[in-house]
Amino acid sequence: MILKNINLKAVLFDMDGVLFDSMPYHANAWHKVMKAHGLNLSREEVYLHEGRTGAGTINMVCQRQLGREATPEEVKNIYKEKSKEFNTYPQADRMPGAWELLQKVKAAGLLPMVVTGSGQTSLLNRLEENFPGMFRRELMVTAFDVKHGKPHPEPYLMALQKAGLKPEEAIVIENAPLGVESAVAAGIFTIAVNTGPLDCQVLLDAGASALFPSVQALCDGWEELINKLA
Incomplete structure (x- = not known):
């Protein structure tokens, strides 16, 4: 995996299946x-x-x-x-490795953002509780903000616009094929984490440039990934 022409300033996270095991x-x-x-x-x-x-x-x-x-x-x-x-189910736990990964993102001076197709307010309201100090609400993109959900590129294009970023200044972490398609269509380097029952090839076929078997595996390999950007 070679990352070219990326001047990394932000990491855009999907929510369900990436931040929460929901x-x-x-x-x-x-x-x-x-x-x-x-x-x-x-x-x-x-x-x-x-x-x-x-x-x-x-x-x-x-x-x-x-x-x-x-x-x-x-x-x-x-x-x-x-x-x-x-909302009748128990509260979804943080995805294993998500908090540690976010700490590494912050420590590297990068901006973490949430880009989700969800309008599930119970989860959106828990982001600060579960990931304190990580996300700025005014920079989030949710189902309430967009006309076109994923796989349309609008959610990720809107995130770039909100933060004043170019596509080459961000990477995306996604677990869903439609999310991968959305991010790729927005011109952003996209990392897939396979946290569900889908075959890994589905995520690669959607356009993911890198694939990890879990968020924890991505967290463990984060330094190596960042070094390839240097």
């Missing part, structure tokens, strides 16, 4: 609520569509199964039920 809860909640509405979305497929906004996920399933987009009322009700179901 994806199993999301997968269960989406599957259960969709099934209650007569819609089919398996737990494993949730990982393939991770990064879409809630509305995007609901519309995708409705278009596939019903041949139409969901109505605004359907989107509102289904996502409300999904959020309610998600």
Whole structure:
């Protein structure tokens, strides 16, 4: 792995599956609520569509199964039920290695940022509690900020704009194929961490330039990665 023409100033983190070990809860909640509405979305497929906004996920399933987009009322009700179901589960733990990795990012003088397709306020509100002093709220990009969710490049382009960065001044850490596609489309060097059930090749096919089997493995290899930027 050779990193070229990168003047690193910031590290852009996805949230679910990178900072929080929350994806199993999301997968269960989406599957259960969709099934209650007569819609089919398996737990494993949730990982393939991770990064879409809630509305995007609901519309995708409705278009596939019903041949139409969901109505605004359907989107509102289904996502409300999904959020309610998600919040019945225990609080998601920090992903192993995430806190230590963020400390290394900060120690290197780099700006950590969150770029997530999630609108799950219970998790967004816990970022400061679980990662104190790491993220500036005004620089976060969430489902509430974007018109187009991942895999569209808008979330990562918006993050660059908010921080006044060029694509070559950042790297992205993602665990989802749609997130990888989004970051690559924004022109940013993208590292994948495979923290779910997907085959590693799915993340590489999405365009990841580097792949680690876990956030902890990325943390352990961080110094070597940074040295390749020097």
